[in-house]
Amino acid sequence: MVGTVVQLGVVTLVAGIGMAMVRIVRGPEVADRVLAADVLSLKVVGLVILLAVDQQRSLSLDAALLVAIVGFASTLAFAQFIGMTRSGSEPPDDRTGS
Amino acid sequence: MDTVRDVITVILLGSGLSFMLIGAWGVVRLPDAYHRLHASSKCSTLGLFGMLAGAVVYIGTVDALIKAALTLLFTVVATPVGSHILAKAAHSRGLRQWDHTLSDELADDQRDGPPQV
Amino acid sequence: MILRLGADFLVAVLFSLWAGRPGWPGFVIGLAIGFVIVSTSDLAFGRPNHGRRLLWMIHFAGYFLAILIRANLQIAREILTPGFNQTPRIVRYPVQDLDDLQVTVLANCITLTPGTLVVDASEDGRWLYVHCMYAEDRAKAVNGLQKLDDRLRREVFSW
Structure with missing residues (x-):
């Protein structure tokens, strides 16, 4: 019973990754793309947890914690990047601020 | 006993997975970046909570409990902080808001200075 | 407060390692012992429980x-x-x-x-x-x- 749910869960999470990819490709602003990347990294954490459930061992949960930390750090870095491009070098044809 | 454990695991994992899917669908569907941040922060947190609880119930060792508690603690602290930082960066960049937004007191205060109390 | 909760948790982990029973019973007993120790220190130093x-x-x-x-x-x-x-x-x-x-x-x-x-x-x-x-x-x-x-x-x- 749990095995079936794990298989369905992999399908669900891959579908979620696909939706996040849609937003990464389509997103009109950088912020949309970054938040979609954040969601994608959390889906990867979910996949690792499903791996731990499948093996019924707690070894993979370490990897889940690591992926969560790396995802958070990358979100911070991208947010810093968004803030920097505004205060530092403004592109000449930027009309979003007005 | 094993059947009870399996049923609890399936319920927790299933609810967590469905919230994660709803969050991803919300990121695609909602109209502007702030609404997408609503969807991603709330649904990801509860989704991971459900999945971790299911994993702990199914594995059933203290090891798994401690690791899952650490992961959950980190997620509950870090996901909202990440969305605050993204929202702040997006707003300071002048992100266009949804047309039906009623008022934006942050932009008012950045123009006129915050009210004095 | 966070320090005291952390001390409670630390005693639990140390006890379950020391007793050589890294399963549920050792951990729960350790939590109970840590709770008693921290509560006693609260009483001794006159802090709120x-x-x-x-x-x-x-x-x-x-x-x-x-x-x-x-x-x-x-x-x-x-x-x-x-x-x-x-x-x-x-x-x-x-x-x-x-x-x-x-x-x-x-x-x-x-x-x-x-x-x-x-x-x-x-x-x-x-x-x-x-x-x-x-x-x-x-x-x-x-x-x-x-x-x-x-x-x-x-x-x-x-x-």
Whole structure:
């Protein structure tokens, strides 16, 4: 019973990754793309947890914690990047601020 | 006993997975970046909570409990902080808001200075 | 408070390692021993008993889980039904008399409650700017924030 749910869960999470990819490709602003990347990294954490459930061992949960930390750090870095491009070098044809 | 454990695991994992899917669908569907941040922060947190609880119930060792508690603690602290930082960066960049937004007191205060109390 | 909870937890881990029983019984016994030790030190130093604070924090954690689930159901309904009927607004909320850690905890709680998301804090740390999804009536939205704030002050911040 749990095995079936794990298989369905992999399908669900891959579908979620696909939706996040849609937003990464389509997103009109950088912020949309970054938040979609954040969601994608959390889906990867979910996949690792499903791996731990499948093996019924707690070894993979370490990897889940690591992926969560790396995802958070990358979100911070991208947010810093968004803030920097505004205060530092403004592109000449930027009309979003007005 | 094993059947009870399996049923609890399936319920927790299933609810967590469905919230994660709803969050991803919300990121695609909602109209502007702030609404997408609503969807991603709330649904990801509860989704991971459900999945971790299911994993702990199914594995059933203290090891798994401690690791899952650490992961959950980190997620509950870090996901909202990440969305605050993204929202702040997006707003300071002048992100266009949804047309039906009623008022934006942050932009008012950045123009006129915050009210004095 | 956090130090004392950490000491409790540390005693539990040390005991379950020392007793060579890294399973459920050893951990629970260790938690009980740590609780007794920390409570005794509370009595000895005349501090308020950390067990009562712990109960209040568990109480708040239950409330927090309930509102987190309600927030998820609300946004799931918004996502899954066709059409949008949000009335979003960015409102300011005063946090003059809280220190930095408390503002951080409050901001995290606000982000995870139904229909609200913290966008920014002012430079001097006196205002939070909150994006509310259903704020047709501004006073009602601020009232909802105030309720969470009061609860947090009463149950968690009164260390």
